[in-house]
Amino acid sequence: MRPVLYVLTFLSVMGLAFWAYRENYATQQAIKDMAALQDDIAALREALTLQRAEWAYLNRPDRLRQLAMLNFDKLELFPLTPDQLGEARDIAYPPQVPLMGAIDNPQDVIGQAAPDGDFP
Amino acid sequence: MIRTPLRPLARILLARQEGVNPDSIERENLRLRHEVMRDKSRLRAEGRLLLLGMGFAAAFTMIGARMGLLAATEPMEPRSAATGAEITAQRADITDRNGHVLATNMLTHALYAHPRDMVEPKRVAQKLAAIFPEMKADDLYRRFTDGRSFLWIRKVLSPEQMQKVHEIGDPGLLFGPREMRLYPNGTLAAHILGGTSFGAEGVHSAEVIGVAGIEKALDARMRDTAQAGTPVQLSLDLTLQAAVEETLQTGMTMLSAKGAAAILMDAHTGEILSLASLPAFDPNDRPNNPTSGEPGDSPLFNRAVQGVYELGSTFKIFTVANALELGLVTPDSMVDANAPKRVGKFTIKEFQNKNYGPLLSVRDVIAKSSNVGTANLALTIGALRQQAFYKALGFFEPTDIELVEAPGAKPIVPKKWPDITVITTSYGHGISASPMHLAAAYGTIANGGVRVMPTLLHGGVPQTGPRVMSEQTALEARMMMREVVTHGTATMADVPGYEVAGKTGTAEKPNKQGGYDTDKVVNTFAMMFPASEPKYVLVVTLDEPVDTSGSQPRRTAGFTAVPVAAEIVRRVAPLLGMRPVVEPKPVDALTTASN
Numbered sequence: 001m002r003p004v005l006y007v008l009t010f011l012s013v014m015g016l017a018f019w020a021y022r023e024n025y026a027t028q029q030a031i032k033d034m035a036a037l038q039d040d041i042a043a044l045r046e047a048l049t050l051q052r053a054e055w056a057y058l059n060r061p062d063r064l065r066q067l068a069m070l071n072f073d074k075l076e077l078f079p080l081t082p083d084q085l086g087e088a089r090d091i092a093y094p095p096q097v098p099l100m101g102a103i104d105n106p107q108d109v110i111g112q113a114a115p116d117g118d119f120p
Numbered sequence: 121m122i123r124t125p126l127r128p129l130a131r132i133l134l135a136r137q138e139g140v141n142p143d144s145i146e147r148e149n150l151r152l153r154h155e156v157m158r159d160k161s162r163l164r165a166e167g168r169l170l171l172l173g174m175g176f177a178a179a180f181t182m183i184g185a186r187m188g189l190l191a192a193t194e195p196m197e198p199r200s201a202a203t204g205a206e207i208t209a210q211r212a213d214i215t216d217r218n219g220h221v222l223a224t225n226m227l228t229h230a231l232y233a234h235p236r237d238m239v240e241p242k243r244v245a246q247k248l249a250a251i252f253p254e255m256k257a258d259d260l261y262r263r264f265t266d267g268r269s270f271l272w273i274r275k276v277l278s279p280e281q282m283q284k285v286h287e288i289g290d291p292g293l294l295f296g297p298r299e300m301r302l303y304p305n306g307t308l309a310a311h312i313l314g315g316t317s318f319g320a321e322g323v324h325s326a327e328v329i330g331v332a333g334i335e336k337a338l339d340a341r342m343r344d345t346a347q348a349g350t351p352v353q354l355s356l357d358l359t360l361q362a363a364v365e366e367t368l369q370t371g372m373t374m375l376s377a378k379g380a381a382a383i384l385m386d387a388h389t390g391e392i393l394s395l396a397s398l399p400a401f402d403p404n405d406r407p408n409n410p411t412s413g414e415p416g417d418s419p420l421f422n423r424a425v426q427g428v429y430e431l432g433s434t435f436k437i438f439t440v441a442n443a444l445e446l447g448l449v450t451p452d453s454m455v456d457a458n459a460p461k462r463v464g465k466f467t468i469k470e471f472q473n474k475n476y477g478p479l480l481s482v483r484d485v486i487a488k489s490s491n492v493g494t495a496n497l498a499l500t501i502g503a504l505r506q507q508a509f510y511k512a513l514g515f516f517e518p519t520d521i522e523l524v525e526a527p528g529a530k531p532i533v534p535k536k537w538p539d540i541t542v543i544t545t546s547y548g549h550g551i552s553a554s555p556m557h558l559a560a561a562y563g564t565i566a567n568g569g570v571r572v573m574p575t576l577l578h579g580g581v582p583q584t585g586p587r588v589m590s591e592q593t594a595l596e597a598r599m600m601m602r603e604v605v606t607h608g609t610a611t612m613a614d615v616p617g618y619e620v621a622g623k624t625g626t627a628e629k630p631n632k633q634g635g636y637d638t639d640k641v642v643n644t645f646a647m648m649f650p651a652s653e654p655k656y657v658l659v660v661t662l663d664e665p666v667d668t669s670g671s672q673p674r675r676t677a678g679f680t681a682v683p684v685a686a687e688i689v690r691r692v693a694p695l696l697g698m699r700p701v702v703e704p705k706p707v708d709a710l711t712t713a714s715n
Contacts, residue, residue: 046227049224049226050226052221052224053224053226053304054304055221056220056221056305057304060305060308061308061358061361061362062305062362065366080694081690081694082616082617082618082690082693082694082700083700084694085694085699
């Protein structure tokens with residue numbers, strides 16, 4: 001019985017050693033992957049900050065003003081002025097479109113009374 | 121183990137024959153046995169002690185070695201633990217009230233050299249001088265060859281410059297990462313932001329520290345790593361700031377003023393929506409402090425906060441409000457305004473030696489800006505009550521706005537307070553304060569008499585500070601200031617629909633001889649709108665403006681600061697979402713249509 005136990009113990013120690021060996025390398029690989037991912041995240045974050053800064057730089061009021069001036073013929077943008085604000089009641093009703101066209105040159109309609117009330 | 125008997129029979133018999141006491145043999149043997157036992161246990165104890173000592177030595181060596189290692193190695197981020205998104209930058213961003221970026225960080229590189237690793241110092245020096253125009257090849261070569269092992273070449277590089285330095289390809293040139301502060305809007309709000317510079321510098325990183333403005337005032341908050349991911353949100357509005365600066369710049373150019381400042385403040389919360397001081401500078405490339413000339417003429421000087429001026433007639437409303445509050449007068453009381461008035465050896469005159477007297481109503485004292493009328497009111501109030509009122513409005517202390525320059529701008533108040541001081545301070549002479557003080561005091565009138573503390577941080581709530589004057593007094597003061605605009609000295613400020621109420625101030629500048637220069641003035645217009653229920657306070661100050669559009673050069677605030685302020689209101693009020701309150705138009709005769 002005893003030798004069997006010895007053999008089993010020896011085998012399990014070997015098995016565990018092999019498992020530990022594999023786990024060690026798997027852990028190291030996971031740490032390496034993580035480091036690479038974090039490098040990626042850091043690089044992306046850096047790019048994001050840079051792009052945010054660039055967005056702010058490109059949208060600075062000075063530049064927008066110049067662009068509005070350069071493209072005035074297309075955009076026709078003016079600074080907002082008080083007279084552009086108003087009440088809804090100040091807006092005139094849209095001109096009423098008459099249902100029928102105006103009759104401004106009357107036409108003479110001449111017809112003949114058909115005999116027997118019969119129309120062609 | 122063979123145990124020696126304590127009484128060996130042979131020796132006892134022998135001892136008995138010789139007549140010796142056999143007990144001594146037993147004692148001797150017992151002693152020997154004890155000695156052996158003692159030696160054994162000592163050896164064991166010594167062994168244990170040695171083991172323990174070794175254990176301690178090993179532990180201490182390990183701890184020491186670990187500490188040494190930690191102290192000697194470069195700091196490294198933990199790679200295996202998941203880091204949160206919090207620590208992204210070493211300095212918090214600054215944004216305006218709508219989240220537009222005012223200051224952020226950018227990664228760039230510093231250039232340094234190890235001259236001992238350099239292969240061709242001569243060529244490197246020449247190439248570097250070609251890339252950076254401010255460097256001289258001879259100078260660089262001398263520094264590369266004077267035996268030092270390390271030197272900084274440049275604090276920050278642009279990516280193009282970095283590429284060019286790479287192309288030199290010398291192993292002695294090295295780059296260190298640097299986080300750089302970037303102000304994407306250039307000169308906009310320069311005086312608020314201030315600027316930064318590098319503190320302690322290492323090869324792998326450098327401290328970024330605030331040197332002026334809010335960057336220095338809130339330096340600890342900006343550098344707090346726990347809050348680095350949360351931007352500092354200011355009460356400023358980028359659009360308003362741009363509009364105010366543009367309008368102010370135009371006004372300053374047209375009136376050939378030396379400088380200008382404007383403050384736009386929320387009347388209830390004290391939040392500063394726009395603070396401009398011209399001329400400005402670029403905080404990305406902050407100029408050095410001036411070493412010669414007047415510090416007040418430097419573009420670094422914040423006229424709105426640091427500039428302490430005699431603010432002239434803008435103070436008259438405080439005198440009148442004080443008299444109203446004490447119940448001495450009503451808006452329609454008549455006061456003596458017979459000019460000129462003689463007080464001891466001084467003569468109090470009106471503008472252009474006019475005489476609005478002999479009697480003038482309190483309303484007209486403000487509308488016509490009568491010095492004599494105000495002086496007589498102030499004499500009725502008396503020195504103590506006048507001082508107490510100015511103190512309550514904050515004219516004796518620096519403002520506590522979040523700028524590092526603010527505590528230095530202490531108002532200049534007279535030490536003694538005789539009658540002549542009572543008179544001159546009643547119309548804003550002999551007492552100097554910053555436009556920010558004036559904005560806070562006008563804010564108090566606009567806020568119904570409750571003191572307003574200006575702030576630059578977003579998230580203000582309506583202020584409930586100490587009450588300086590009753591709501592009724594504040595209302596009456598506002599109505600009087602409204603009359604200044606409708607038919608007084610500031611008619612140009614009557615922007616239709618916005619019910620502007622304000623008071624002009626023209627103060628001659630004190631010269632070095634102790635007198636006043638008549639052709640150098642500081643013009644101020646302090647106002648609020650709309651008068652019946654003020655929402656915003658605006659203070660515009662122009663330094664040495666002159667209006668040359670007429671036949672004579674005009675230097676009163678009514679022709680300089682007032683039109684500029686009116687233009688600012690016209691630009692800014694629609695941006696603030698305020699509709700002009702228009703008289704309802706006569707409704708067109710309705711055409712009833714019935715089908």
